[in-house]
Amino acid sequence: MDQENTIETLNREVHRQQLQIKALEQQIEILKTQIQSINKEDLLVSEEDENPPPHY
Numbered sequence: 001m002d003q004e005n006t007i008e009t010l011n012r013e014v015h016r017q018q019l020q021i022k023a024l025e026q027q028i029e030i031l032k033t034q035i036q037s038i039n040k041e042d043l044l045v046s047e048e049d050e051n052p053p054p055h056y
Helices: 002-037
Strands: none
């Protein structure tokens, strides 16, 4: 009987962890999508906006 209880407890824990892993994977996919949607041009400074080097 103790063995059955132990196995059942382990099964519940594994199931709970699987649900957590799936939730984390979904969050990672959402973050990947958000990162990919960032417009890289907005992050780059154009040459016109850049200050000239100090030796000019």
